Amino acid sequence: MDTAGSIVAHDQAAAPVRRISSDAQAIALCQAGNKAAYGYLVEQYKERAYYSALGLVRSHEAALDLSQDAFVRAFRHIKRFDTTKKFFTWYYQILRNLCLNFIRDTKRHARSFSEVYDTQIMHLIDDKQDASAFAEQNELRRALWAAMDELKPKEREIIILKDIQDLAYKEIADILEIPIGTVMSRLFNARKALKAKIERIYL
Amino acid sequence: MSSASNREHMEKLMMGALDGELTGKEQAEFNQMLSKDPSMKEEFEKYKKLVKVTKTMKLKAPAPEVWENYWLDVYNRIERGIGWLVFSVGLVILLTYGSFKVVEAVINDPGLAIIIKVGILLTIGGLAILFVSVAREKYFTRKHDPYKEIIR
Known part of the structure; x- marks a missing residue:
């Protein structure tokens, strides 16, 4: 990506084929059969896609595989994409279905967040911080990840989208195709379940 | 309220x-x-x-190479998918032509008993019906299934 925020789509030999600066432009090119233009969309959304999948399936390999597979499926149907909608919203439907199927199929081998959550933030960031309060927060964070393992996939999903990916209610509503009021009540139920699991010890 | x-x-x-x-x-x-x-x-x-x-919880970032190769992997998968499609179409054309030639040869072969000819023709005809039926079912199911992205 260059400093102006545009990106050069590359073909297999990494030769620049065209300057692309918006989703709409990339989608129009893809719909005209330009495979390389799809690189713009993949580059734009790969991290969000990967972390969305990781939050649901809790496995690095599976998140990588499923997020890439969803990109491939989205490309196959790109001609059917309704250009009045956002690309990621449409892509997320495909990714979500793949992840939920993966969870269903691997239920007996359920993963744990302990394999994929970031432990680096558990160190004191600066000396001025209150060490005991920080330690308490770390403990709480650890307990919360364990509690997250026990949530239903849809509850985990809404927590990941709101608190970890920091999306606004409107974005979540668009992605999940539900009204904002439902986002709020689903979030309440998920946080309530999370709170109930750790309340006696930490809150 | x-x-x-x-x-x-x-x-x-x-x-x-x-x-x-x-x-x-x-x-x-x-x-x-x-x-x-x-x-x-x-x-x-x-x-x-x-x-x-x-709000301070974070998921572990993958190795930087993952991001570097990400698009290339997606590109390769797309290309391979197209490769399989082209290969399948070619195979169907060849099989259709081969079947036609076999049917033609069987009909024109004076040395084959009628019962053998009928048996071979019925086998090939049955296979063709099965193939078309399965292909049509797959096509219509895909076209009318709102949950087609779900792997069952």
Whole structure:
């Protein structure tokens, strides 16, 4: 990506084929059969896609595989994409279905967040911080990840989208195709379940 | 408003307040509710503490090479998919032509008994019907299935 925020789509030999600066432009090119233009969309959304999948399936390999597979499926149907909608919203439907199927199929081998959550933030960031309060927060964070393992996939999903990916209610509503009021009540139920699991010890 | 819907409304306002998503009017309404109900205020404080921590939770970043190769992997998968499609179409053309030639040779072969000819023709005809039937079923199921992205 260059400093102006545009990106050069590359073909297999990494030769620049065209300057692309918006989703709409990339989608129009893809719909005209330009495979390389799809690189713009993949580059734009790969991290969000990967972390969305990781939050649901809790496995690095599976998140990588499923997020890439969803990109491939989205490309196959790109001609059917309704250009009045956002690309990621449409892509997320495909990714979500793949992840939920993966969870269903691997239920007996359920993963744990302990394999994929970031432990680096558990160190004191600066000396001025209150060490005991920080330690308490770390403990709480650890307990919360364990509690997250026990949530239903849809509850985990809404927590990941709101608190970890920091999306606004409107974005979540668009992605999940539900009204904002439902986002709020689903979030309440998920946080309530999370709170109930750790309340006696930490809150 | 019934007590259940009142409660639900309060829960939504509480989430909005925690995430900074309330309008000025909604925030004022929520503040008023809190001031009237100490137990709700206590609950809100617990949620605040919970959300303060959940907002600092992060998932582990993958190795940098993952991002470098990500698009290339997607590109290769797309290309391979197209490769399989082209290969399958070519194979169907060859099989169709081969079947036609076999049928032609069987019919024109004077050395083959009628019963053998009928047997070979029925076998090839049956295979063709099965192939078309399966292909048509797959095509129509895909076309009319709203959940086609779900792997069953």
